[in-house]
Amino acid sequence: MNNIVTNNIFRFVLLLITQVIICNNINFLGYINPYIYIIFILLFPVTNNRLVFLLVAFILGMLVDMFSNSGGVHAAAAVLLAYTRPVLLKFSFGMLYEHQAIKFSNLELGSLISYVSLATVIHHLVLFSLEIFNTSQILQILEKTLFSSIFTIILSILLIILFGKRK
Amino acid sequence: MQQIFNFVIRNKTFLLFLLLFGIALSLTIQSHSYHRSKFINSANSITGGVYGAFSGIDQYFSLKSQNAxxxxENNKLRSQIFNYSNETDSILIDSSFSKQKFRSIPAKVYSNSYSRPKNYLTLNKGKRDSIKQDFGVITSKGIxxxxxxxxxxxxxxxxxxxxNSAINAQLKSSNQxxxxRWNTxxxxxxxxxxxxxxxxIAIGDTIITGGQSSIFPKGIGIGTIASFEENTNGDTYNIEVKLFNDMTNIGHVFIIENLDIEEIKTLEQNNDE
Incomplete structure (x- = not known):
């Protein structure tokens, strides 16, 4: 139990620092950044205590907002992602989730990809809608969501596989 | 009463979600208006400390361009000195009459963003160096x-x-x-x-800061006209300005303090009354 808590704290800090120091400054092709801190929300242990989960997701988003001076957009997107996660888990893993038997370290690649992709698209759509906050620029919102999502999905899946196998 | 409690307990996750989402949303909306003193920003010791710790590594990557x-800038200043000393060689300047109007404070950029609709930079100087809201920030090239x-x-x-940014600017050739603004x-x-x-106006004309606002001194470079067109419903031009500064690569900046700002502010307040 203790091991899980320290693991998650470690992951929280590491992902936050990586996000604000490196990933926020990639600006591939001028504006495409990956938002890999959502890995923390994706891999948070599946428990019944969803209140803690929501709060932790909110704090993580708020910290990313603080570092990047973006008001509350990351916090809003992170909380929404945390709230909708059970639905995504049920959709992607089906029976495994019903039996509370998900171990993120050994998953089928197919269901992992669908889980990460769905979550990323939801998160990014909320993120960019709030950031641009202008209905006349819907095309720009969709464009940013699409390209950043591709970047985030590839990077997230690579990171999850790379760091997941060891355990 | 019992039912209300039951309702809260049954829906506690959803209610907490609504609360947190509401907080985040209100902070977002607040950030869309100019100069509302924000609760969440990167001018604090946590973010500053983290950025400071990593900026030591980061600055090595831009060493070459910063040197250039x-x-x-040295070249520009040197040529100014050469021309200046020739003209004013024999003129005696009494320093007691020429009052310093602006003070500049050098600072290092800890973080810089340029890919979002609302971009901010974080600098390593603050209240301790008597930096206040509404001071101007420039580089050797422009604002x-x-x-x-x-x-x-x-x-x-x-x-x-x-x-949210709107800065007073003018043409160098005339006083228009x-x-x-920025269209993101x-x-x-x-x-x-x-x-x-x-x-x-013509393509290639220089745009500088105007003297109307008390933030920047008059004549700081901004950019050159890249293209222009007439506004469809008025008597004004819409001008695209190519910036002198490469905003994607900024290492060191100068913060400009207008030493007369208190005087100007009180004067303007008196006018309002």
């Missing part, structure tokens, strides 16, 4: 933005690449003034609005 910038929030050791800058598309191009149709 310095050389360029960068205006100080937004300050903490003891750090401050954030509202970049000119920000939807307008306001500088390219970090190299900003828009100059409200320049009257009577102005003689």
């Amino acid at each position: 910038l310095l050389l360029e 960068v933005g205006i100080i937004d929030n300050t903490s003891n050791g750090y401050s954030t800058v509202l970049s000119i690449l920000n939807e 003034i307008g306001s500088l 598309i390219s970090p190299y191009i900003v828009q100059l609005e409200d320049i009257s149709k009577f102005a003689n």
Whole structure:
């Protein structure tokens, strides 16, 4: 139990620092950044205590907002992602989730990809809608969501596989 | 009463979600208006400390371009000195009559963004170095933005690449003034609005800061005219300005303090009454 808590704290800090120091400054092709801190929300242990989960997701988003001076957009997107996660888990893993038997370290690649992709698209759509906050620029919102999502999905899946196998 | 409690307990997750989402949303909406003193910003010791710890590594990557910038600035200043000393060689300047109007404070950029609709920079100088809101920020080439929030050791800058930014600017050749805004598309191009149709403008003309606002001294470079068109429903031009500064690569900046700002402010307040 203790091991899980320290693991998650470690992951929280590491992902936050990586996000604000490196990933926020990639600006591939001028504006495409990956938002890999959502890995923390994706891999948070599946428990019944969803209140803690929501709060932790909110704090993580708020910290990313603080570092990047973006008001509350990351916090809003992170909380929404945390709230909708059970639905995504049920959709992607089906029976495994019903039996509370998900171990993120050994998953089928197919269901992992669908889980990460769905979550990323939801998160990014909320993120960019709030950031641009202008209905006349819907095309720009969709464009940013699409390209950043591709970047985030590839990077997230690579990171999850790379760091997941060891355990 | 019992039912209310039951309702809260049954829906506690959803209610907490609504609460947190509401907080985040209100902070987002607040950030869409100019200069509302924000609770969440990167001018604090946590973010400053983290950025500071990593900026030591980060600055090595831009060493070459920063050196080139310095050389360029040195060259500019040197040529100014040569020309200056020749002209004023024999004129005696009494320093007791020439009062210093602006003070500049060098600072290092800890973080810089340019890909979002609202961009900010974080600097390593703050209240301890007597930096306050509404001081101007420039580089050797041109303007960068205006100080937004300050903490003891750090401050954030509202970049000119920000939807909320509006800076008083003018043509160098004539005194036509307008306001500088950004349409969030390219970090190299900003828009100059409200320049009257009577102005003689041409592609390549230089745009400088106007003296109207008390933030920047008059004559700081902004950019050159890249293209222009007439406003469809008025007597003004819409001008695209190519910035002198490469906003995507800024290492060192100068913060400009107007030493007369108190006097100007009290004067303006008196006028309002």
